Amino acid sequence: MRRRQVPAVAALVGLGALAGLAGCGNRPNDLEHYYDDPTPVRSSQPEMRAQIAPSAPPSSVSSSPAPDPRRAEAAMLSDADVAEEGVAPGSGKVSGCLTGLAAGERKSVSWVYPSGSALTHEVTAYPGGSAAAVVSAARCAGAPVALPPQPGIEVQRAWCEGSTCAVLLARGTLVSALSVAASTPERAQDAAKRLLPKLAEKLVAQP
Secondary structure, three states, X not given: OHHHHHHHHHHHXXXXXXXXXXXXXXXXXXXXXXXXXXXXXXXXXXOOOOOXXXXXXXXXXXXXXXXXXXXXXXXXXXXXXXXXXXXXXXXXXXXXXXXXXXXXXXXXXXXXXXXXXXXXXXXXXXXXXXXXXXXXHOOOOOEEOOOOOOOOOOEEEEEEEOOEEEEEEEEOOEEEEEEEEOOOHXXXXXXXXXXXXXXXXXXXXXX
C-alpha cells in the first residue's frame, strides 16, 4: 500500500507546481520582467509652481520747486531806490495791466507822489515756469511804448494808457512789473524811464 501512494503524492506535487506557474497571470516566465521597478505614474494635475510677480518700479513723483518769497523780495525796489522821485510809502492798490498777470508768488509795494500820483511795483515768482512766457502773453490796455532795452532782461514790454504807464520785465522765473499813474502822460512815461534801469538791475542780481 505505501509503495503505491508515493507516485501519487509526487504527481500531486508536480501538478501543484505547474498550477503555481500557470497562476502568474499568463505573464512570460522572465525573471527580468518580474523584478523591474514599476513605471512611475505622472499625476494628471499640472505641476504647481510659485509665481512671483515682478516688483513694480517705484513711482516717480514730480514736484515743482516751492516758491521762494525771498527772491521776489530781493528784486523789489526799496525806499532808497525811489527816493529821488520824492515819493512817500503808500497803500496804492494794483490796477490795470498788473492785475492781469498770471497768478504766482507775488510781492507788492506802493508809494505816492506829493501830487497824489501813485507808483506801484510788483515782483512775481513762477516756480517751475517761465517768466518770459508770462510777459510775452500779457495783454495790457493802451499803446505799446518803446523803452531802452536793458541788459540781462529776457523779455521787456511797456504800455501807456492816458497818464498811466506799465512796464513788465522777465528774467528766469521772476517778473518785475511797474505801474506809474501820474498827472500827465509825459510825467508817467518819464518816471517809467528813470526807474527802468533800477528795475532791471534788481532783477538781474537774482540767481
